[in-house]
Every structure is written in C-alpha cells, then in structure tokens.
Amino acid sequence: MMKKQLIMEKALELFANQGIEATSIQQITEHCGISKGSFYLAFKSKDELILALIDHFMMQITSNIDYTVRNTNDDKKLLFEFYYTMFHTFYEHSDFAKILIKEQVQSFNEELIVKIHYYNRLNEKIILSMIERLYGEEVEPIKYDLIYNIKGFMSTYLQLFLFYNAPLDFDLLSQSLVEKTNLLARHTTIPFFSQELIEMINQPMKEEVTKEQLIEMIEQKIEEIEESIEKESLILLKQQLLEPTLVPAIVKGLLENIRNHPHCKWISYLLRRYYEF
Amino acid sequence: MMKKQLIMEKALELFANQGIEATSIQQITEHCGISKGSFYLAFKSKDELILALIDHFMMQITSNIDYTVRNTNDDKKLLFEFYYTMFHTFYEHSDFAKILIKEQVQSFNEELIVKIHYYNRLNEKIILSMIERLYGEEVEPIKYDLIYNIKGFMSTYLQLFLFYNAPLDFDLLSQSLVEKTNLLARHTTIPFFSQELIEMINQPMKEEVTKEQLIEMIEQKIEEIEESIEKESLILLKQQLLEPTLVPAIVKGLLENIRNHPHCKWISYLLRRYYEF
DNA sequence: TTGACAAATGACTGAGTAGTCATTATTATA
DNA sequence: TATAATAATGACTACTCAGTCATTTGTCAA
Numbered sequence: 001m002m003k004k005q006l007i008m009e010k011a012l013e014l015f016a017n018q019g020i021e022a023t024s025i026q027q028i029t030e031h032c033g034i035s036k037g038s039f040y041l042a043f044k045s046k047d048e049l050i051l052a053l054i055d056h057f058m059m060q061i062t063s064n065i066d067y068t069v070r071n072t073n074d075d076k077k078l079l080f081e082f083y084y085t086m087f088h089t090f091y092e093h094s095d096f097a098k099i100l101i102k103e104q105v106q107s108f109n110e111e112l113i114v115k116i117h118y119y120n121r122l123n124e125k126i127i128l129s130m131i132e133r134l135y136g137e138e139v140e141p142i143k144y145d146l147i148y149n150i151k152g153f154m155s156t157y158l159q160l161f162l163f164y165n166a167p168l169d170f171d172l173l174s175q176s177l178v179e180k181t182n183l184l185a186r187h188t189t190i191p192f193f194s195q196e197l198i199e200m201i202n203q204p205m206k207e208e209v210t211k212e213q214l215i216e217m218i219e220q221k222i223e224e225i226e227e228s229i230e231k232e233s234l235i236l237l238k239q240q241l242l243e244p245t246l247v248p249a250i251v252k253g254l255l256e257n258i259r260n261h262p263h264c265k266w267i268s269y270l271l272r273r274y275y276e277f
Numbered sequence: 278m279m280k281k282q283l284i285m286e287k288a289l290e291l292f293a294n295q296g297i298e299a300t301s302i303q304q305i306t307e308h309c310g311i312s313k314g315s316f317y318l319a320f321k322s323k324d325e326l327i328l329a330l331i332d333h334f335m336m337q338i339t340s341n342i343d344y345t346v347r348n349t350n351d352d353k354k355l356l357f358e359f360y361y362t363m364f365h366t367f368y369e370h371s372d373f374a375k376i377l378i379k380e381q382v383q384s385f386n387e388e389l390i391v392k393i394h395y396y397n398r399l400n401e402k403i404i405l406s407m408i409e410r411l412y413g414e415e416v417e418p419i420k421y422d423l424i425y426n427i428k429g430f431m432s433t434y435l436q437l438f439l440f441y442n443a444p445l446d447f448d449l450l451s452q453s454l455v456e457k458t459n460l461l462a463r464h465t466t467i468p469f470f471s472q473e474l475i476e477m478i479n480q481p482m483k484e485e486v487t488k489e490q491l492i493e494m495i496e497q498k499i500e501e502i503e504e505s506i507e508k509e510s511l512i513l514l515k516q517q518l519l520e521p522t523l524v525p526a527i528v529k530g531l532l533e534n535i536r537n538h539p540h541c542k543w544i545s546y547l548l549r550r551y552y553e554f
Numbered sequence: 555t556t557g558a559c560a561a562a563t564g565a566c567t568g569a570g571t572a573g574t575c576a577t578t579a580t581t582a583t584a
Numbered sequence: 585t586a587t588a589a590t591a592a593t594g595a596c597t598a599c600t601c602a603g604t605c606a607t608t609t610g611t612c613a614a
Contacts, residue, residue: 021298021299022298024600024601024602025601025602025603026600026601026602034562034563035562035563035564036563036564036602036603036604037561037562037563037564037603037604037605038561038562038563039603040602040603040604041561041562045602045603046602046603145453148433148434148437149430149433149457151433152429152430152432152433153426153429155429155432155433156425156426156428156429156432157425157469160425160478164477164478168474172467172469173469175467176422176465176467176468176469177469179465179466179467180426180461180465183460183461183464183465184457184460184461187460187464188453188456188457188460189456190449190452190453190456191453192434192449192450192453192454197445200441201437201441280591301570301571301572302571302572302573303570303571303572311592311593312592312593312594313572313573313574313593313594314573314574314575314591314592314593314594315591315592315593316573317572317573317574318591318592322572322573323572323573555614556613556614557612557613557614558611558612558613558614559610559611559612559613560609560610560611560612561608561609561610561611562607562608562609562610563605563606563607563608563609564605564606564607564608565604565605565606565607566603566604566605566606567602567603567604567605568601568602568603569600569601569602570599570600570601570602571598571599571600571601572597572598572599572600573596573597573598573599574595574596574597574598575593575594575595575596575597576593576594576595576596577592577593577594577595578591578592578593578594579590579591579592579593580589580590580591580592581588581589581590581591582587582588582589582590583586583587583588583589584585584586584587584588
C-alpha cells in the first residue's frame with residue numbers, strides 16, 4: 001500500500017515541525033496532494049496514523065540497537081557501539097525522534113502511552129542485558145540505577161542535537177559517555193532503585209509473541225514485499241517455524257538477509273529473540 | 278487581585294491532568310465557578326495565563342534553589358542540599374512541574390519558549406557557580422559536561438516521581454546523586470562540550486535587570502500585599518535602593534524577611550543577585 | 555465500446571474552540 | 585435613598601477540526 005507510506009512520510013514532517021496536536025488532517029492531505037477522503041481510506045483515524053508511525057519507527061530503532069548489542073563480540077567496544085548506534089539511528093530518524101520526545105509524556109491517548117511504555121521496556125531490557133554482560137555480578141545492587149543513568153544520558157544529549165541542530169561529533173560523544181558509564185558502574189556504592197521500586201514502576205510486560213503470531217506476521221510481510229532475496233528468506237523462515245529442519249547457522253544467515261530491509265527489521269528482531277541468537 | 282490567583286490555581290490543576298492544549302477556557306471558568314467574561318477581565322488571553330503561570334512558579338523555584346546554593350556554607354553539604362531542595366521544591370509544585378516537563382519542548386508559542394529558555398539559563402548559571410565553588414579549576418575543561426549531567430540527573434529522576442507518583446526517598450536519592458556527581462566531576466577526562474558548542478547553544482542571555490526596574494517591581498509588590506513585616510521590609514529595601522544608608526547586615530536581614538513570602542521570592546532573588554550576597 | 559468494479563473526491567455535518575460585548579448585578583459614594 | 589462607577593455575566597460570532605458519504609473519476613476485462 002503506497003498511499004499509507006506517503007501519508008506517514010508527509011505527516012511525520014508536519015508533526016515534527018508543529019507537533020501532533022497542532023497538525024490537522026487537512027494539512028496532511030494538502031501536503032500529500034490527496035483528498036481528505038483518501039486519507040480515511042488509508043487510516044481509520046488520526047490516532048491510527050500516530051500509532052502506525054510509532055510502531056514503524058520504534059520497531060526499526062529498537063531492532064537496530066538490539067542487533068548492535070547482540071552482534072558486538074568485543075566487550076571493550078560494546079558500550080561505544082551501543083551509544084554510537086543509538087545516536088546514529090535517532091539521527092537518521094530525526095523527525096520521528098522529535099515527535100517521540102515531544103509527545104512522550106503527553107497523555108492524550110491511552111493506547112499511545114501503552115505503546116511507548118512497551119518500547120521503553122524493551123529498550124530497558126536491552127540495556128540491562130548489556131550491563132549484565134559487561135559488569136556481571138559486581139553491579140547487581142546498582143544495575144537499575146545504571147539503566148536509568150544510561151537512559152538519562154541518552155535523552156539529555158538527544159535533546160541537544162535534535163533541538164539545536166548542532167552538528168555533533170557522535171564519535172566523541174559516545175567515547176565521552178562510555179567513560180562516564182564506566183565510572184558510574186565501577187564506583188557507585190549508593191543504590192537508589194530497590195527491587196520494590198522497580199516493580200512498582202514497571203507494570204507487567206506485554207506477553208511474549210507466540211510462534212503462531214510470528215508465522216502470521218511473516219505471511220503478511222511476504223505479501224507486502226516484491227520478489228527478492230528477502231522474500232525468499234522470509235518464506236524459508238516461515239517453513240522453519242512450521243517444521244524445523246535447518247541448522248542454526250542457516251537460520252542465522254537467513255535472519256542476516258532480512259535484517260536491513262526496512263519492512264523486516266521488526267520480524268528480524270522478534271526472530272532473534274525467539275531463537276535466542 | 279484575588280481573581281487572578283484563583284484562575285491560576287484552578288487552571289494549573291487542569292493543565293497538569295489534561296495538558297495545556299487540551300484544556301479549554303470554558304473548562305477553567307467552570308472549574309473556578311466564574312463566567313467566561315470574568316476570565317477575560319483577569320487575563321487578556323489563554324497565552325497570557327500560561328506565561329503568568331510559568332513566571333509565578335519558575336520565579337519561586339529558581340529563587341529557592343539559588344538561595345540554598347548561596348546560603349549553604351559547608352561545601353560538603355552543598356551538593357546534597359542542592360539536589361534535596363530541587364526535588365523538594367518541584368515536589369511542592371508537582372502540578373506545575375508536570376506541565377513544565379510536558380510542554381518544555383512543545384513549540385506552540387514563541388514567547389513561552391523564550392521564557393523557559395531564560396529560566397533554564399538562570400538555572401545553568403546557578404549550577405555552574407556551584408560546580409566552580411566545589412571543584413574549582415580542576416574541572417575547568419569538563420564543567421559544561423557536568424552541568425548537563427546534573428541537569429540530566431534532575432530531569433530523569435524528576436520524571437520518575439512526577440509520573441509514577443511513587444513515594445520517593447528524597448534523602449537517599451540526593452545522597453545517591455551526590456556520589457554520582459562527585460564521581461563524574463573527579464574522574465571524567467573526555468570532555469564533550471567545547472566552548473564553541475556552548476556558545477552555539479546559548480543565545481545571548483537577556484540583559485540584567487536595572488536598579489530602576491527593581492524599584493518599579495518593589496513598588497508593585499508593596500501595593501499587592503497587606504500590612505506585614507514583609508511589606509515594611511520591602512519599603513525599607515526600596516529606600517535603600519534610592520539612597521543607600523543601611524549596612525549590608527541589615528539589608529541581608531531584610532531580604533531574609535521577605536524570602537519566604539510567596540509573592541516576594543523573585544524580588545528577593547533579584548536583590549540577592551544585585552547585592553551579590 | 556461497454557459495463558462493472560474500485561479508487562478518489564470534497565462539500566457537508568456536528569462538535570468544540572477563543573474571544574467579544576451589550577446587558578445586568580453589585581458596590582461605593584454623596 | 586439615589587446615583588455613579590465598577591464587576592460579572594453568558595449568549596453570541598467567527599472559526600477550526602475530525603470524520604462521513606453521495607458523487608465522480610479511473611481501470612480493466614469482455
């Protein structure tokens with residue numbers, strides 16, 4: 001569906017510049033060169049468009065960062081790669097990042113809040129796994145403090161380059177944050193977050209996706225995209241889910257094939273989690 | 278003017294719960310039990326109300342924090358007192374803090390952005406003076422990084438207790454942040470902020486207030502408040518500005534008198550800066 | 555060329571908005 | 585008590601918005 005993508009693209013530009021609330025459907029359709037009726041053929045409502053945008057970009061961003069963390073073998077480089085990928089990915093999707101920060105705490109839509117929380121939790125999980133891998137048992141009492149400090153660094157510096165559009169040196173920034181993170185991880189002795197507090201904050205996580213849901217999602221994607229290596233890979237991965245016959249190396253290779261297709265990033269992320277690669 | 282205060286109070290509640298954009302004048306007047314016309318007798322527009330709210334609370338919060346920093350003599354306690362006062366003050370004004378965070382990056386009103394930036398700059402100055410006092414020359418190359426890290430800690434943990442309304446232990450939290458801040462101040466070696474970058478980000482600061490402006494503001498306040506120690510103190514402070522006759526100790530005492538009057542916090546802050554106490 | 559189906563249109567509806575102003579109520583003064 | 589001055593009211597205007605639907609336009613097979 002070309003129309004949906006066009007609308008999402010053009011709407012994103014307007015949302016980033018004026019805010020979601022301040023952008024009317026009229027403006028969006030004019031900016032697209034289509035009629036109002038056409039818009040409502042593609043999306044049931046303005047809310048549905050917003051949710052689609054959140055999903056589309058958060059899937060890409062989350063899976064990008066997750067991929068980096070899972071596939072950086074050198075522990076010495078891990079933190080740097082994490083920060084660098086994070087900043088780089090958000091920079092690539094600046095318009096989206098802007099609306100994400102702007103509307104993050106805005107509460108006009110319950111479903112939107114739930115969705116953003118969901119992705120927040122996923123990102124916290126990724127950060128936690130990184131912390132545990134890097135620092136192991138020694139940071140156990142302060143690991144939640146660390147998560148929040150890392151997220152704090154992220155949002156502070158993200159705001160900086162999103163709203164001042166200063167041409168920042170991501171390499172230096174990431175180096176600097178690696179140093180700070182290591183300092184906090186190795187020398188913090190006063191934890192603030194208790195297990196209790198964390199449980200209070202985190203509502204129960206949305207249930208994991210099932211194999212059946214994965215298959216359904218893959219089928220949908222197969223119909224969406226044209227003939228290509230990616231499509232073939234998806235078909236093989238679907239068969240593998242229905243009846244495991246391939247060795248892990250092949251499965252991992254297939255995942256690698258679809259990893260960079262913009263429509264497959266999410267599937268690729270879910271499958272990596274499913275197979276625990 | 279009683280009416281203005283009533284409207285500001287009730288509007289704040291609605292703004293904090295629903296967001297500014299989503300709250301109509303109708304709702305505000307109903308919540309106050311007054312008519313729509315009455316609202317427009319007190320404020321020229323919705324924007325004017327918003328700006329009044331920002332000023333009223335930011336003046337209190339900024340001057341509170343500034344007072345703490347200036348009047349904590351024991352350097353060992355300074356950072357703790359800073360964090361503690363900051364969290365405590367924002368907690369006292371939770372509703373305002375919520376709308377501040379929500380609308381901070383929202384750009385629907387140029388004047389509002391300018392105002393928030395102005396107070397941001399003031400707070401940065403306070404933090405900078407604290408850093409310079411505590412760590413001196415040794416942190417010169419990383420002092421701007423420190424400012425941003427401290428601000429990052431503030432906003433991260435502020436969001437936490439504002440939006441999860443968890444009953445947080447401010448004492449423990451402040452202790453924990455003191456440790457983190459000291460770690461970063463004493464061991465960071467890779468600065469990210471260059472002088473250049475800072476200059477790019479900071480538009481020229483609004484000019485300092487003049488003596489004449491101060492006198493005018495004091496006169497206004499004198500008319501606003503009823504007979505009291507505070508009023509007498511204001512009258513004496515005004516005379517002191519017109520013709521200095523009192524010794525510093527007395528001036529400082531007079532400032533102390535008005536410090537905790539909700540309407541005088543800002544005057545008190547400006548006078549402290551003027552006399553460099 | 556025709557006819558059947560699908561895609562696209564934009565005038566229209568109804569709800570809600572900020573801000574106005576002629577009228578009414580209240581208070582202060584003589 | 586009578587009169588002037590001030591404060592408060594809410595119906596009203598002019599506008600914007602999300603969402604609908606009868607109508608038109610485009611497409612493709614027979």
